[in-house]
Amino acid sequence: MLLRANNHALLELFLRLPAAYRAHSENVARYCCAMMSVIHRSSQVIEPVNFSAVHHACWLHDIGKALISEAIINKPGSLDEAERMVIEEHPRFGVKILKDCAASTGMTYSKENWGVVAAVVYNHHERWDGRGYPDGLQEDEIPLVARVCCIADAYDAITSERPYSKAASKEKALEIINECAGAQFDPWLVEILMVDTFWANAARRFRKEMN
Numbered sequence: 001m002l003l004r005a006n007n008h009a010l011l012e013l014f015l016r017l018p019a020a021y022r023a024h025s026e027n028v029a030r031y032c033c034a035m036m037s038v039i040h041r042s043s044q045v046i047e048p049v050n051f052s053a054v055h056h057a058c059w060l061h062d063i064g065k066a067l068i069s070e071a072i073i074n075k076p077g078s079l080d081e082a083e084r085m086v087i088e089e090h091p092r093f094g095v096k097i098l099k100d101c102a103a104s105t106g107m108t109y110s111k112e113n114w115g116v117v118a119a120v121v122y123n124h125h126e127r128w129d130g131r132g133y134p135d136g137l138q139e140d141e142i143p144l145v146a147r148v149c150c151i152a153d154a155y156d157a158i159t160s161e162r163p164y165s166k167a168a169s170k171e172k173a174l175e176i177i178n179e180c181a182g183a184q185f186d187p188w189l190v191e192i193l194m195v196d197t198f199w200a201n202a203a204r205r206f207r208k209e210m211n
């Protein structure tokens with residue numbers, strides 16, 4: 001795992017996130033790696049996937065929430081406009097945290113690893129239709145790994161028990177993701193992931209390999 005063991009500042013911030021978020025981050029990391037494996041195998045994506053960087057990036061995708069008050073993070077009902085605006089800052093906060101940790105601890109990412117980490121942390125709430133945040137990027141403007149992380153994020157959210165909703169089945173999650181293809185999600189990626197659902201089981205293997 002990139003930097004995980006030796007960056008105490010980052011680990012400390014990660015541990016500030018509520019336990020449910022930490023578990024979610026681990027799940028998103030392994031789902032995203034498994035999805036990237038399927039996409040790489042099934043498509044014209046020729047560049048080799050740096051699974052270690054992808055896993056690390058997804059593990060940290062919500063690290064920006066460590067700077068947001070628990071009252072907002074754990075609010076059971078819907079957020080008001082001001083609270084929503086704060087939450088939508090978490091991708092920017094995340095990149096700031098990583099840069100601050102790098103400056104204060106001497107931690108350095110290679111250019112390639114930073115590209116993956118920054119893409120995921122900053123862009124994982126962008127939507128295919130341009131209605132996401134923080135920049136409202138659309139379609140291929142959004143880095144591929146962030147588009148995949150977005151699907152992994154949704155899949156784990158749907159299939160996990162939440163304070164406000166019960167865990168849905170894997171089949172229901174796939175149905176919902178498929179319905180959102182072309183709106184929230186990249187339709188090309190969704191098509192690949194619907195045809196080859198190997199990733200849903202392979203995700204377990206990534207948990208063992210990356211931890």
Ligand SMILES: [Fe+2]
Pocket residue numbers: 061062090124125
């Ligand atoms: Fe997020």
